[in-house]
Amino acid sequence: MVSRVIPVNPFDLVLFGATGDLAQRKILPGLYHRFEVGQMPEDACIIGTARSDMDSDAFRDQIRASMKEFAPQFKKDVLDRFLKRVSYVSVDVMGDKGWSELAKSLRPDVVRAFYLSVGPNLFSNIAQRLDENGLATPDSRIVVEKPFGHDLASAKSLNEGLRACFKEHQIYRIDHYLGKETVQNLMALRFANSLFEPLWNSNHIDHVQITVAETVGVEGRGAYYDQSGAMRDMIQNHLVQLLCMTAMEPPSKFAPNSVRDEKVKVIEALEPVEPKDIARGQYRAEHGDDGYVDHVGNPSSRTESFIALKVHLGNWRWAGVPFYLRTGKRLRARESEIAVYFRDPPHTIFPNVGPLRGNVLVIRLQPDEGITLRTTIKDPGPGGFRLSDVALDMSFADALGADTRAPDAYERLVMDVIRGDQTLFMRGDEAEAAWAWVDPIIQGWEERGDRPARYDQGSSGPEEALMLLHRDGRRWRQIGG
Secondary structure (H helix, E strand, O other): OOOOOOOOOOEEEEEEOOOOHHHHHHHHHHHHHHHHOOOOOOOOEEEEEEOOOOOHHHHHHHHHHHHHHHOOOOOHHHHHHHHOOEEEEEOOOOOOOOHHHHHHOOOOOOEEEEEEOOOHHHHHHHHHHHHHOOOOOOOEEEEEOOOOOOOHHHHHHHHHHHHOOOOHHHEEEOOHHHHOHHHHHHHHHHHOOOOOHHHOOOOOEEEEEEEEEOOOOOOOOHHHHHOOHHHHHHHHHHHHHHHHHHHOOOOOOOOHHHHHHHHHHHHHHEOOOOHHHEEEEEEOOEOOEOOHHHHHOOOOOOOOOEEEEEEOEOOOOOOOOOEEEEEEOOEOOOEEEEEEEEOOOOOOOOOOOOOOOOOEEEEEEEOOOEEEEEEEEEOOOOOOOOEEEEEEEEEHHHHHOOOOOOOOHHHHHHHHHHHOOOOOOEOHHHHHHHHHHHHHHHHHHHHHOOOOEEEOOOEOOOHHHHHHHHOOOOOOOOOOO
C-alpha cells in the first residue's frame, strides 16, 4: 500500500508559542516530515513567535536540537532546506512589541495560518491583536489547541472572542485524536463497506467500550491538571470525539459541515449520567513512587486522575446500547482503542460447545494502529468439533510496510488547515454542546462532595470502574492485553 502525497499551495504559517513543548515536540517535526515527502512547497514560510529574545539562527538551532530528540530519523540535507523556510520574530502577545515586524514578514498573496500553541487565556487577545494590526485577512486561518474552555461559560466566551475577529470557517479547533489514521479509517470502515453499516445499530451491537489509558502521571503539569481532571482534560474532547465518530449517522456527503452536523447530533443526544454510572479515581503513592496528590501538591485534592462513565444516546439507532468510556493516568499500559461488541448469536447448533460469544471489532488508535475483528472458527484437526476465537488483524505497520513511517496526527491536521478543510476540526457549537453535557456531571459530584477512589499504579483503575460493567454482566477489555 502506497500513500499518495498531494502538495498544498504556498503559505505563511505563524506559530505562536514556537519555543514551547508542543511546537518543538510535535508541530515543527510534523512540518519537517511534510516537507520531506514533498507535500510542503519549497516557498512555504514558517514564522516562529514567542516572548523570548532570539534571532532566526538561534531558533533554527533550537529546532535542530528538537529534531535530534523527537525525530532522529531526519535527513540532514532535507532539514537544512526546511530550515531555510523558517524564521523567528519576538512578539509580546499582551503588548505592542513585535507586531509590526511580524506584519513585514508576511506575504500578501498566500494563505496565512496562525497556529496558537499557547494557553487558552491568550486566544482572544491574540485574535484581537491580529485583527488590529491588519494581519487577519479574509483568507487567514486561526488554529487553537485544547483545552477549549474550562466549562460552557468560558467556551462561549472564547468563541465570542474568536468570532469577533474571524469568521467560523476560518477557525480551526484542533483535536489531534481526529488526525489519527485509525480514527479516519473508522469512517471508511462504516461508510465505504456494505458489511458493517447495516449492523451498526442496537439490533446487532450489545455495547461499545472506548478506552484511552496512559502510563504517565501528572507530574510536571500538576497545577493545570488539578484544576482540570480527567473529565475536562480527556472526556470532554478526545473521548467525546471518538464517541461521535463511532455513533454518528451517515452524513449526506464527506464535507466539513455535513460531518460536523452529524457529530453535534450525537452530542445533543447524550443523556444525563446517573451518579451510579460514574467511577472516579486517583492513583496512590506506592513502592516509593509519589501519588497523584504529591504530584499536584494538594493533599486534599478531589480531582480525578481516572474516570469511567456509562453513557446512553437517546436516539433510535442506539436505544438501549451502553457506551462505556474510561481514561486515566498511571495505568497498566499506554493504549487507546474503540471496541464494538456485537450481540451473541441467538442460538447455537453445535453440541457441547456452550454459548457462543459475539464478534468484537477493535479499532486500535495507539500504540499499534490497526483494526482487529474477533471471530469464532472451528479448531483444526479430526476427532470432534471444537470452536475457538481468532482475530482477523490488520496493522498499519504491516499494510504500509515495515519501512514506511506512519504520519503523525498533527501532520495531517496542519496540512488540512492550509487546504482549508475543516472536516476533522470541531465547530464552535460542537465544543459548546460537549460542555453543556459535561458541566452538570461535574457539578453533580462537586455538590455531593464525592471523593475519587484510590487505585494502584500500573493497574486498570479503581474497583468501582470494574463494577460499572460487572453489574451489567460485562467485562472491560484488559488494558495492555
